[in-house]
Amino acid sequence: MTAPLVGRADHELLLDLLHLPTAGPLETGADLPAPELWAAQRRYAEHAAALGFAVRHHAPSRPEDIEADDVPLAVREAVQAGPGFLACQPSLVLELGAAHTRDRTVMFNVHLDTVAGMEQVGFDGRRFTGRGAVDAKGPAVGLLAGIRAALAERPGLARDIRILVQAVAGEEGGALGTIGTRPLVERGWYGRLNVFCEPTGLRYLPRASAAMTACVRVEGDDAIDDRPEHGHNATVLLGYLAQHLGLVLPPLAAEGRVCVAGLTTGPLHNRVYGRGALLLNLSYTNAETARRLESATTDALHEGLAAFRARFGAVRELARTARDAAAITRLHWRKRGIPALTGTSPWAERLLGEAAGIGRWPDDEAAFTCDAIWLADREDAATVVYGPGSLEGNHAHAQGEYVDLADLESFAAGIARILLAFHDDCANDNCVEDSCVNDGRVNDSCVDDTESTCISSAGSKEPSR
Structure with missing residues (x-):
């Protein structure tokens, strides 16, 4: 009998995450205790470290990151009210693999913040319940299980490609990624292929509304x-x-x-x-x-x-x-003024559909809003949304939120297939030449605009509150 991809340690991780309240101040109000996003992200990073991931960034956004005109007024007002708003909502970047250029990089994005309203946390052997079970702590855990499966299938995978994981705050509450995903993208933390892990019924969605x-x-x-x-x-x-x-x-x-x-x-x-x-x-x-x-x-x-x-x-x-x-x-x-993701590249459509065997979200079915919009104008990036369950069917943002273990298992298998297909695509010389990389270092002429300062897991520091 084949061992499940989502194992007992993954179950424990998801239950730990579900027990941590991570709804941000725009959801709960400024008078309630700060969300435990630092703790949730550290727990997630610890689990990912067993796969070889290193922490490359763990910090909140800076006030200057949210000065653009299209930043929601609620965010700007909250930042002006005091530094605590940003300080309690950090974002995390994990990296696995050799130093490669963007063409050999795949990025996965998950958000660990939730809407307000804690739900009863539980697992009956078949179904996880709790706030964030499907949106999006469950997908975050399934993602790591899928990466582990791909590494087991192809041990040299991390040598040939780079895998980034963004585990962000500020997706919910109307912040719409302006204090989480967007600043990370602007610093260069994204890949040639970018997968935002949100409930899509295990179909890839090449669009996102704003x-x-x-x-x-x-x-x-x-x-x-x-x-x-x-x-x-x-x-x-x-x-x-x-x-x-x-x-x-x-x-x-x-x-x-x-x-x-x-x-x-x-x-x-x-x-x-x-x-x-x-x-x-x-x-x-x-x-x-x-x-x-x-x-x-x-x-x-x-x-x-x-x-x-x-x-x-x-x-x-x-x-x-x-x-x-x-x-x-x-x-x-x-x-207002926020971009929408209107589609992805034919290359990504072929890789996901033909090579990875992921079904496609129908064109006549309405998309939904998520942080994928912040890669809408990146010509060097293909972006899709993909995850288990559905927003409405699994009661995201509502009473009784859940995700089924079987869906997480299928999602993990899909993530593994995506990674293997991306690796094959690079092996077929569809990525930039390895001449950009010497002794594990990316040449200056080939490097993207990723920030040069890296923060180790031991060095990620939560500001005092």
């Missing part, structure tokens, strides 16, 4: 409940706009999605709240759809305000709100 977040704010006057007509009723106004935008925008999103999300005014029964906010998350798969959605949101808001005035102008308690609706309502963009 998202922008709109905030409709009402800044009016409060009033006592006995005289509601003296104030502006932000609850009724925003509730009406939520219905209007939820009806008008989805047909314009095409292959994207419109999520009418949080609406907040106030918690009490004995007053009219004149201030409030409505959030919308708008996903898109290309820049043209993004531009169309941004323009349509502005137009739809103006139409909704006009309709509100016409409908409620004669209602005594709401007449002032209707009259002033356009003056007290503003649209703010908390996140």
Whole structure:
């Protein structure tokens, strides 16, 4: 009987990771204890060290890493509030193999942060449960099992190619990789082939949507409940706009999605709240759809305000709100301008489909948002998303999140096939010549822009809190 690829030590690693709360401050709020991402990443690095991986980077992003205009407003505000936001969300880079150029490098990305809401952790011999089981601590563990299987199948693999693993923070909570994956990519920690380990039903997905977040704010006057007509009723106004935008925008999103999300005014029964906010998350798969959605949101808001005035102008308690609706309502963009991954190279399609035997995500099935977007504009890189389970079927971001051991086993086998196919591709002279490498060192003329300073596992240091 063939031994399983995902063994008992892997089970223990996954259970350890599931027990560690790793939801970031954008998910939990700044007042709760910091996530245990340092501990989770160290535990992951210890397990990977048995395969020969070395820690090449273990640190949080720097404030200057998030100065770009497309960094979400929530991230910039959190960074400005104090250094603790970045300090508690480090990212880890592991490396295995000889020093090779990017053409002989494959990178795998996993995120160890989760959404908020701890779930009961368990394993019944068949199924793992807990927050992050499928998104994405389970895939992170299955990845290492797959790499181990490839090394066992081909012992010389690490001599001929380089394997990078990014284990990042800042994927969830609307940070969208801007404090984790993106800074690592900008430092050169990526390969010719890049696989982002997210739930795809064991199919490779060559696309990833991006998202922008709109905030409709009402800044009016409060009033006592006995005289509601003296104030502006932000609850009724925003509730009406939520219905209007939820009806008008989805047909314009095409292959994207419109999520009418949080609406907040106030918690009490004995007053009219004149201030409030409505959030919308708008996903898109290309820049043209993004531009169309941004323009349509502005137009739809103006139409909704006009309709509100016409409908409620004669209602005594709401007449002032209707009259002033356009003056007290503003649209703010908390996140926009983020790229989408629109496809990968024919070379990668052939390697994954024909050589590795991985099924392809159908073109007519909507993609989802993940950190793979940060390799969208890298001409020297092919990028896909691949992992076990599904976001909806395995209850990611919801109660009862789980991943089945059988899916992790199949995922590990797929990772092994991808690595063997990549190794074969390089052996067939489809990568750069080894003349770029002398005595294990990459010539200066061939090196990528990977940061030169390496941090050993003993040297990775968690800032004091």
